[in-house]
Amino acid sequence: MKIITKLIIFSVFITTNLSYAQTLNWANLQKEQRHIASLAIGLDYSLTLSVGYGYQLKTNFPIVVGAEYAMPSGKNLGDDFKTKVGGQVRWFRVGDFRFSTKVQGIFRRYENNYVRLNNFGADFSGVIGYYKPKWFLAGEVGFDKAIVTHFKHTEAMKENFAAKDGWYNPATGGNFYYGLQSGFSWRSHDLILKAGKIITQDFRTTPLLPFYAQIGYNLKIK
Amino acid sequence: MNRTFSIISATLLTFFIFSCEKELSINEAGNLVPKTVEQDSSIPSIKVNSTQLHAETFGSPTDPMLVILHGGPGSDYRYLLNCKAFADQGYYVVFYDQRGSGLSKRHTKNTYSIQIMLDDLSGVIAHYKTSVTQKVFLLGHSWGAMLATAYINAYPKAINGAILAEPGGFIWQDVLDYVGRSRSFRFTSETLNDATYLDQFITGKQDEQAILDYKFSLMASADESAESSLGNDGPLSFWRSGAVIQEALFEVGNKEKPDWTNNLKSYTTLVLFIYSERNKSYGLTYAQKISSAYPNVQLEKINGAGHDMLSFPTGWNNFYPIALNYLNTL
Numbered sequence: 196m197k198i199i200t201k202l203i204i205f206s207v208f209i210t211t212n213l214s215y216a217q218t219l220n221w222a223n224l225q226k227e228q229r230h231i232a233s234l235a236i237g238l239d240y241s242l243t244l245s246v247g248y249g250y251q252l253k254t255n256f257p258i259v260v261g262a263e264y265a266m267p268s269g270k271n272l273g274d275d276f277k278t279k280v281g282g283q284v285r286w287f288r289v290g291d292f293r294f295s296t297k298v299q300g301i302f303r304r305y306e307n308n309y310v311r312l313n314n315f316g317a318d319f320s321g322v323i324g325y326y327k328p329k330w331f332l333a334g335e336v337g338f339d340k341a342i343v344t345h346f347k348h349t350e351a352m353k354e355n356f357a358a359k360d361g362w363y364n365p366a367t368g369g370n371f372y373y374g375l376q377s378g379f380s381w382r383s384h385d386l387i388l389k390a391g392k393i394i395t396q397d398f399r400t401t402p403l404l405p406f407y408a409q410i411g412y413n414l415k416i417k
Numbered sequence: 418m419n420r421t422f423s424i425i426s427a428t429l430l431t432f433f434i435f436s437c438e439k440e441l442s443i444n445e446a447g448n449l450v451p452k453t454v455e456q457d458s459s460i461p462s463i464k465v466n467s468t469q470l471h472a473e474t475f476g477s478p479t480d481p482m483l484v485i486l487h488g489g490p491g492s493d494y495r496y497l498l499n500c501k502a503f504a505d506q507g508y509y510v511v512f513y514d515q516r517g518s519g520l521s522k523r524h525t526k527n528t529y530s531i532q533i534m535l536d537d538l539s540g541v542i543a544h545y546k547t548s549v550t551q552k553v554f555l556l557g558h559s560w561g562a563m564l565a566t567a568y569i570n571a572y573p574k575a576i577n578g579a580i581l582a583e584p585g586g587f588i589w590q591d592v593l594d595y596v597g598r599s600r601s602f603r604f605t606s607e608t609l610n611d612a613t614y615l616d617q618f619i620t621g622k623q624d625e626q627a628i629l630d631y632k633f634s635l636m637a638s639a640d641e642s643a644e645s646s647l648g649n650d651g652p653l654s655f656w657r658s659g660a661v662i663q664e665a666l667f668e669v670g671n672k673e674k675p676d677w678t679n680n681l682k683s684y685t686t687l688v689l690f691i692y693s694e695r696n697k698s699y700g701l702t703y704a705q706k707i708s709s710a711y712p713n714v715q716l717e718k719i720n721g722a723g724h725d726m727l728s729f730p731t732g733w734n735n736f737y738p739i740a741l742n743y744l745n746t747l
Contacts, residue, residue, distance in 0.1 A: 240617045241610045267614055269607035275614050305618050307611040308652065309635050312618050341618050343440070346449070355495075355655050356451050358631075363443045367628075368620040395620045402616035 217249045217261060217413060218387040221285050221293045222326035223380035224257060228415040231259065235387070237409030240402065241267035241275075245411075257285040277303040279318070294323045301339070309352035314344040314367070322376065332377045335391065341368035369396035372407060385413035444621070449631040450657045455522045462521075463513070465540030466533070471520035471656075472513035474545060476504030481552040481577070482545060483508045483744070484538070486515075486561030491633060491663030493519025496653040496728045497558060499737075506741055508554075511545050515564075517662030519655075523626045529665035531675060535568050542575070552577040554744060558727055559583055563592070566710075567677040573684040578747040580689045580740050583699050583724055587681075587710050589674040599646055599698035599724075608644045612636050626661055633660035648695025648723025650732070678710040687713045689743040691736060695723040715743060 217233045224231075231249035236242075249261030260282035267275050281299035288294075301316040317340050324333020344367040348358045374391015390408040394401055446452040454462035454469045463472045471493075483503050487494045494512040504510045514521040516537050517529060542553055553576055557565035562584035569576050570587075585599075586592040615635060621628030637658060688711045692704040701718070708714045717739050722732025 241614045267610050269610035271607055275610065277617075303617065305614055307615075307635060312615075314618050316617075339617060341620075344443075344618060351652055355634075356657070358450070359441055359448045362440045363448075364440045365443070367443050368616075368618050370617060370620065393616075395616075397620070397622045399623065400620075402613065402620075404613040404616070 217247050217259065217263070217283075218376050218378065218385075218389055218409075218411060219249075219259065219283070219295075219413070220326060220328075220331045220378050220380045220385050221257060221288075221295065222291065222328050222331060223385065224251065224259075224415065226251070226253075227417045228383065230416040231261070231413055232416070233263075233411055233413045235409050235411030237389075237407065237411070238404060239265060239267075239277075239407050239409070240393075240404055241269070243267045243277075256287075259283055271306070274306040275304060277301060281318075283322075288326075291325050291327060292323065293326050294321070296321045297337075309349055310358075311347045311349075312344050313347075314341050316341045320372075324376070328380065330377070330379050332375065334373070334375055335389070336373045337371070338396075339370050339372065340366055340396075342366050344368075370394065370402065371396065371398075374407065383415040385411075385415070387411040387413065443619075443631075444625045444627045446627050448627075450627050450634070451520060453520050453522055453657070457520075460520050463541070463544050465544050466536045468516050468524065468537065469522040470513045470516065470537065470541065472511070472541065474509060474511050475501045476507075476509040478509055478545065478547045479551070480507050480509040481554060481744075482511060482542070483554045483556055484511045484513075484541060486538075486555060486557035486564050487518070488559030488561050489518060489659065489663055490515065490560050490666045491518050491659035492560075492653075493656045493658075495519070495656050496725070498654075499727055499733050500556060502737060503741070503744070506745075508744065509545070509551075511541065513541050514656070515659075515662070517665075518659035519657055521659075523659070523661065526623055526661050526665045529662050530669055531567060531666070531673070534564055534666075535571055538564070538568055539572070539575075552747070554578045554580070554747070556580040556740070557582065557584070559585065559724065563587065563677070566681070567675070569684050570677045570680045573680060576684075576686075578686055578688070578744065580691070580743065581708075582691050582727060582736075583693060583696060583704075584707060586707055587677045589670050589676070591707065592670060595698060595703070599696075601646070606644045623661065629660035630658050633658040633663065646697040647725070648693060648697060649725040650723060650729035651725075653725055653728055681710045682712055684711065685713055687715055687743070687747070689715045689717065689740060691717045691719050691726070691739070693722045693724055693726040693732065694718055694720045699724070 229251050233247040235245045243265045245265035247263035249259045252258045263279045265277045279299045283297035285295040299318040303314050305312040320337025322333050322335040343364050345362050347360050370393050372393045376389035378387040441448050454460045454471050461473050485500050493514045555565040562581035566587050585595040619632045690708040692699045719726045719735045726732030
């Protein structure tokens with residue numbers, strides 16, 4: 196693996212501690228609400244359940260950093276999962292319109308009868324929307340890149356072909372996504388809904404599950 | 418503070434040491450998928466109909482020819498190698514990986530058509546046929562049985578008999594219905610998750626066929642799942658899947674909605690049609706419906722087996738005597 200790639204991955208994953216996938220109502224998030232716990236269920240390449248934690252930094256404009264763990268459904272719970280570490284920044288507001296971006300470092304695993312994949316990736320997205328204290332509606336556009344992946348094949352695969360184990364590059368995958376997010380807020384609670392479409396990076400094909408959707412709940416604590 | 422610094426340093430050092438191994442290219446044949454006949458001249462092959470096919474034969478070239486047609490589209494003939502046994506019983510057994518499948522040459526997606534698959538089969542038969550009087554039989558499994566029927570429908574006089582194992586259908590709507598039934602999984606199942614969750618790890622462009630073939634191979638595990646209605650015994654052997662031809666021929670089917678039955682009434686030769694006991698998506702009723710397109714059918718159930726009835730001992734041992742007896746009577 197090239198040093199520069201390592202540095203990028205490590206920077207994204209460990210050091211910069213950027214984005215977090217919590218969907219936030221920026222108009223309802225108060226400065227003193229430092230801790231945000233979330234729970235969500237939805238479609239994210241599978242039926243997934245995710246839990247997360249976010250921490251709002253003491254800065255002039257809102258920055259929330261945090262981490263998330265998502266696990267898909269299936270008989271073998273835990274063989275596939277996705278973790279995200281990162282943060283999101285609300286860069287500016289014009290009236291009730293707000294613009295934010297997020298950058299996430301991703302570590303995810305996939306396993307079936309033939310292979311175990313461990314992937315380091317990154318997710319970049321921008322959100323622009325209309326935010327009121329009790330509700331919001333926003334559009335998001337993002338890119339999820341599988342930067343480098345380690346392949347470890349099972350004996351079942353090697354009986355067919357001795358596929359080589361190891362780190363593979365260039366990037367093994369990438370998908371764009373775009374959609375809407377909305378939510379209702381009351382006191383320290385948010386109920387979040389979001390949905391959208393996924394398209395692969397060549398803009399010509401789509402994943403088997405070509406859309407995402409999520410219903411989530413945030414609890415904000417001072 | 419010093420302890421924290423030490424932990425971070427150790428983590429960083431470990432990360433860099435373990436990531437110093439040489440990285441591999443995902444789209445290079447030989448890494449995740451084997452090379453094709455185009456890339457490896459040591460693989461047995463023939464050149465017909467402007468393509469190069471991975472092919473092998475067993476038995477005497479002057480014996481009646483039995484051409485084995487694998488399923489998919491996009492599988493290969495490795496899982497059907499039990500059929501070599503017919504060579505010991507006086508048949509010239511011909512195996513080939515269809516265009517774009519197995520170890521045969523890959524082509525661009527827009528070049529695939531049903532007609533070109535038929536032309537390839539004509540080319541294979543012509544390549545191996547040693548006399549004009551040599552009989553030619555087809556043995557097709559799943560998609561291979563559909564291909565065999567399309568061929569017989571187009572060239573009924575060219576084929577002296579056929580063994581058809583659970584073809585999806587001969588009319589496009591039947592194919593869609595069968596695929597829908599046999600690929601139906603619970604939304605929360607491990608099988609469906611294994612298929613859909615992979616899309617965030619691996620994506621490939623249409624000209625990156627090594628990536629696409631590898632990804633398709635990984636998804637083949639769905640067929641062997643206990644959640645599958647196919648009733649298979651276990652994983653089928655394969656060399657290399659053909660992702661692009663699979664997608665291409667499915668798109669061709671959706672567009673052209675083929676009907677491969679309109680000339681079958683003229684084919685009065687007895688056809689052996691087999692279905693498996695355990696494939697819940699098939700069964701007697703569907704087998705009767707599909708096989709009724711032929712005027713003269715011997716319908717047989719293979720007990721103790723699923724859709725992969727030709728590949729595992731119980732299914733094969735139940736199938737082989739029936740098939741051999743059928744061929745010997747023609």
